[in-house]
């Protein structure tokens with residue numbers, strides 16, 4: 001292994017000062033679950049790793065604010081978010097999706113900042129956070145800016161993050177209605193998805209929906225909002241024929257890509273069959289909690 005520096009700063013300011021906009025060899029490390037795998041595979045050869053472990057405690061809070069927003073620190077561990085009572089009560093989609101990410105050992109160390117920054121298209125959290133309308137707070141030594149979760153990942157392992165920036169916080173509005181994350185794997189249930197579908201049905205009354213939020217992951221290079229399918233659901237409701245039409249629209253608009261989990265033709269069929277199922281699962285969750 002090529003030698004590298006491993007630095008453990010005590011404050012966010014110190015961590016930010018150790019990053020460098022111009023140097024691709026310098027990387028922050030949250031839980032390290034993805035970084036270590038990339039290093040072992042030889043696809044990442046860092047000159048310096050900046051661990052966020054010691055600053056984690058101050059930037060790992062999970063808290064519902066008085067205005068109803070859920071605030072999650074960028075270094076919060078996936079397991080802590082899933083177990084938080086406010087998340088389980090107010091953001092059931094998030095809790096349900098987190099339970100299916102990797103396995104308990106990974107969730108106990110992986111951070112939400114690392115999960116969103118990694119931008120492997122198979123990550124489960126980016127489409128879920130986008131469906132929830134989350135805002136991502138990104139900080140550098142020059143200050144902070146906010147990016148919509150649906151604009152964070154721009155392509156295969158690509159994000160809008162600069163090399164000197166860290167994800168420091170997520171701000172998630174109240175879940176607008178029933179939601180569901182359908183994760184389809186070709187092997188074990190907790191494996192990487194061949195297709196991920198995140199659904200939130202806002203303003204649902206009977207079989208009408210005022211605002212549908214439908215995102216796909218894993219079958220596209222980055223999380224993709226299915227705008228035409230959303231429009232069909234909003235105009236035609238939740239009947240069987242309408243959901244079939246929404247699935248056809250989704251298949252027509254999604255820029256599907258094949259990978260080790262299945263060809264484009266396979267993913268097309270998965271999407272066609274799964275979109276109505278994911279929406280129906282969200283509806284059923286609403287009924288069972290009514």
Ligand SMILES: Cc1cc2nc3c(=O)[nH]c(=O)nc-3n(C[C@H](O)[C@H](O)[C@H](O)COP(=O)(O)OP(=O)(O)OC[C@H]3O[C@@H](n4cnc5c(N)ncnc54)[C@H](O)[C@@H]3O)c2cc1C
Pocket residue numbers: 027028029030031032033034035036037052074075100101102103106109110111112113114115116117118122123124125161165166167168190191192193
């Ligand atoms: C066996 C196994 C199975 C898995 N299965 C799944 C799965 O089914 N679904 C799924 O979604 N994921 C899965 N994963 C991936 C796992 O969720 C990610 O590795 C993890 O979420 C990354 O978080 P981390 O804190 O460990 O990131 P790290 O490994 O520390 O970092 C990942 C990337 O993010 C950058 N980074 C880290 N923190 C920040 C920050 N705060 N701001 C900016 N950049 C940052 C790093 O520089 C690096 O580029 C699996 C992983 C393993 C090992």
